[in-house]
Amino acid sequence: MAQISLTFPDGSARDFEAGITPAEVAESIARSLAKKAISATVNGAHHDLQWPIEADASIAINTMADDAAALELIRHDCAHIMARAVQSIWPDVKVTIGPVIDNGFYYDFDRAEPFTPEDLGEIEKKMKEIINKRDPVTTEIWERDRAVKHYQANNEPYKVELIESIPGDEPLRMYWHGHWQDLCRGPHLQHTGQVPADAFKLMSVAGAYWRGDSDRAMLQRIYGVAFKTREDLKAHLHMLEEAAKRDHRRLGREMSLFHMQEEAPGQIFWHPNGWRIYTTLQDYMRRKQHADGYVEVNTPQVVNRTLWEKSGHWANYQEHMFIVEVDEDHAREKTINALKPMNCPCHVQIYNDGLKSYRDLPLRMAEFGSCNRYEPSGALHGIMRVRGFTQDDAHIFCREDQIEAECAKFIEFLSSVYSDLGFDKFEIMFATRPEKRVGTEESWDKMEAALENAIKLTGHAYTLDPGEGAFYAPKLDFKLTDAIGRVWQCGTFQVDPNLPERLGATYVGEDGAKHRPFMLHRACLGSFERFIGILIENWAGKLPFWLAPRQVVVASIVSDADDYVHAVVDRLTARGVRAEADIRNEKINYKVREHSMGKVPVILACGMNEVADGTVSVRRLGEKQTSVVSLDSVADELAQDALPPDLKHKSH
RNA sequence: GCUGCUGUAGCUCAGAGGUAGAGCACUCCCUUGGUAAGGGAGAGGUCGAGAGUUCAAUUCUCUCCAGCAGCACCA
Numbered sequence: 001m002a003q004i005s006l007t008f009p010d011g012s013a014r015d016f017e018a019g020i021t022p023a024e025v026a027e028s029i030a031r032s033l034a035k036k037a038i039s040a041t042v043n044g045a046h047h048d049l050q051w052p053i054e055a056d057a058s059i060a061i062n063t064m065a066d067d068a069a070a071l072e073l074i075r076h077d078c079a080h081i082m083a084r085a086v087q088s089i090w091p092d093v094k095v096t097i098g099p100v101i102d103n104g105f106y107y108d109f110d111r112a113e114p115f116t117p118e119d120l121g122e123i124e125k126k127m128k129e130i131i132n133k134r135d136p137v138t139t140e141i142w143e144r145d146r147a148v149k150h151y152q153a154n155n156e157p158y159k160v161e162l163i164e165s166i167p168g169d170e171p172l173r174m175y176w177h178g179h180w181q182d183l184c185r186g187p188h189l190q191h192t193g194q195v196p197a198d199a200f201k202l203m204s205v206a207g208a209y210w211r212g213d214s215d216r217a218m219l220q221r222i223y224g225v226a227f228k229t230r231e232d233l234k235a236h237l238h239m240l241e242e243a244a245k246r247d248h249r250r251l252g253r254e255m256s257l258f259h260m261q262e263e264a265p266g267q268i269f270w271h272p273n274g275w276r277i278y279t280t281l282q283d284y285m286r287r288k289q290h291a292d293g294y295v296e297v298n299t300p301q302v303v304n305r306t307l308w309e310k311s312g313h314w315a316n317y318q319e320h321m322f323i324v325e326v327d328e329d330h331a332r333e334k335t336i337n338a339l340k341p342m343n344c345p346c347h348v349q350i351y352n353d354g355l356k357s358y359r360d361l362p363l364r365m366a367e368f369g370s371c372n373r374y375e376p377s378g379a380l381h382g383i384m385r386v387r388g389f390t391q392d393d394a395h396i397f398c399r400e401d402q403i404e405a406e407c408a409k410f411i412e413f414l415s416s417v418y419s420d421l422g423f424d425k426f427e428i429m430f431a432t433r434p435e436k437r438v439g440t441e442e443s444w445d446k447m448e449a450a451l452e453n454a455i456k457l458t459g460h461a462y463t464l465d466p467g468e469g470a471f472y473a474p475k476l477d478f479k480l481t482d483a484i485g486r487v488w489q490c491g492t493f494q495v496d497p498n499l500p501e502r503l504g505a506t507y508v509g510e511d512g513a514k515h516r517p518f519m520l521h522r523a524c525l526g527s528f529e530r531f532i533g534i535l536i537e538n539w540a541g542k543l544p545f546w547l548a549p550r551q552v553v554v555a556s557i558v559s560d561a562d563d564y565v566h567a568v569v570d571r572l573t574a575r576g577v578r579a580e581a582d583i584r585n586e587k588i589n590y591k592v593r594e595h596s597m598g599k600v601p602v603i604l605a606c607g608m609n610e611v612a613d614g615t616v617s618v619r620r621l622g623e624k625q626t627s628v629v630s631l632d633s634v635a636d637e638l639a640q641d642a643l644p645p646d647l648k649h650k651s652h
Numbered sequence: 653g654c655u656g657c658u659g660u661a662g663c664u665c666a667g668a669g670g671u672a673g674a675g676c677a678c679u680c681c682c683u684u685g686g687u688a689a690g691g692g693a694g695a696g697g698u699c700g701a702g703a704g705u706u707c708a709a710u711u712c713u714c715u716c717c718a719g720c721a722g723c724a725c726c727a
Binding site: 106114115116117204205206207208209212213214215218219220221223253254260261262263265312313315316317320342373375376377378379380381385470471555556557558559560585586587588589590591592593594595596597603605607609617619624626 | 653654655656657663683684685686687688689690700717718719720721722723724725726727
């Protein structure tokens with residue numbers, strides 16, 4: 001037997017016979033280690049204890065103390081145990097795949113009847129039984145024909161299809177959890193009892209297409225979460241509750257920001273409070289863009305189909321457009337229009353009106369463009385994914401040699417906006433030429449180099465996203481991270497040589513000849529609607545003072561202070577602070593509770609002491625402490641707080 | 653769009669084959685209270701829409717609409 005040398009984490013090495021398994025290695029070190037072992041890391045790869053090692057390697061034996069390995073195995077074994085439980089309750093259910101995902105796992109089943117919430121409880125119970133059996137997990141490599149025949153005989157067509165899609169030179173690995181068998185690349189735990197029986201929970205069942213293809217069968221996917229300990233599970237469930245409390249749909253209702261109703265699906269009825277956030281944000285963006293050299297325009301909502309035919313939207317985007325047919329009696333025919341789903345074709349119309357010189361470039365044309373897209377009903381989600389929205393859209397018309405500078409300028413712009421809005425962390429995805437594309441290699445080289453150099457110029461890190469560019473040019477996507485670690489793609493910067501071509505945009509160059517400009521599509525927030533949703537969830541409704549729809553409530557403690565309350569409100573209003581009076585016949589406790597729950601950042605309480613001294617009692621949201629301060633200094637402080645960040649920077 | 657679930661008062665939800673109930677919110681009265689719910693009274697609903705079964709439907713069935721979760725989509 002050949003000898004191999006295995007190197008341990010402490011740097012020591014020992015010789016073993018080739019073909020030894022990590023389980024045997026662990027056994028040779030200590031009995032107790034062999035019992036505790038769950039898997040091995042061999043040459044950096046996650047390795048089953050039962051897989052033989054044939055050559056020299058580095059090896060580490062993993063136990064439950066190794067978080068990454070432990071969680072992966074627990075979740076993966078949980079998926080198998082769930083599938084086994086399902087098949088033991090309903091033997092005719094067909095199994096497919098069951099991978100590990102963030103915090104848990106899922107498994108897709110084919111079953112005629114839907115799983116109900118009660119079914120999930122029953123499955124959980126069965127899973128616990130299986131875990132308590134401590135059935136050994138075993139594995140074998142099978143010949144392809146044998147595996148196919150096996151699954152054909154067992155009426156598991158999805159497994160047959162899976163096998164057929166695995167390349168011929170890859171070994172097919174089978175796993176058994178007790179008598180239950182599954183095709184799986186592994187690794188797995190040693191026995192089912194290593195899965196903590198009190199640290200998993202089946203969460204939900206939902207449809208999912210077989211192989212992610214909407215033309216294929218709809219399967220039933222059961223989602224579960226699994227952890228090492230019951231405490232971890234409880235912490236996770238608690239976190240989900242906290243996340244649900246930030247849900248912008250819930251906060252939108254509680255704070256009376258907006259509502260939606262079924263006569264206008266996917267469109268928003270903005271209430272005064274919500275619209276104040278919207279206009280404050282829009283005013284801010286307008287100032288920022290103006291300061292950055294943009295001109296602002298506005299273009300039509302309803303545009304004849306002929307323009308969409310020219311732009312290519314009619315051919316490529318029609319199913320997402322609201323079509324408006326106007327029956328013009330006198331014309332004896334219908335005029336077909338579409339609500340604009342994007343602003344770009346209209347911006348080219350403004351560009352095309354009159355001759356443009358190279359001296360006009362770069363021309364940065366911005367519009368808070370209201371767009372309508374007929375999104376599939378299942379895609380709608382609160383104000384985050386809607387059918388009517390407004391983009392902070394702009395198109396920069398420029399020469400090819402200006403792309404790099406414009407791109408760098410935009411990255412700086414976006415970085416400053418995100419930081420003003422409370423997002424310090426964002427990521428740049430650089431999407432390069434896809435397989436199906438138009439244009440010469442030389443032009444792709446230039447466009448990609450321009451974007452890459454621009455990023456480098458700004459000193460930001462970026463992630464390459466190969467092959468994900470548009471068919472005509474590369475692009476950058478900007479993803480920000482919110483307060484609870486979720487990632488949102490909002491900003492985008494897209495080079496476009498295509499649309500100017502289609503719509504015949506030109507400029508007169510230094511040589512007196514006509515040239516084709518490039519068009520750079522760019523957005524920072526994406527859509528105001530979605531971005532406000534993100535802001536609400538990021539701040540859990542407690543928006544920074546300058547963005548808060550209701551900034552100050554001045555509350556009377558006794559009604560003799562009512563006149564003073566009004567005077568305080570007037571004083572603050574004059575200083576640009578959004579202040580309102582609460583002189584209702586309620587106790588101060590009641591008022592404090594209500595406005596705290598309404599997420600009003602500052603409550604100023606006024607009783608007879610304050611009236612006498614010309615002071616107010618200040619209570620800031622989230623703080624129990626109050627302080628009595630002179631009205632003059634509070635007015636100064638709040639007036640300063642109410643300034644949007646761009647104006648604040650100036651005044652310092 | 654697909655699969656499943658849901659739709660009852662402004663909100664959160666209970667309910668039953670015989671045309672509905674709670675808490676909070678709302679209105680009025682009492683109370684003037686010092687930092688997260690003072691007390692009392694009152695008003696408020698075509699039970700998502702349409703059709704069917706039935707003596708009778710908000711309840712059962714079907715269709716549609718909308719919402720929720722996930723999938724697919726996001727040129």
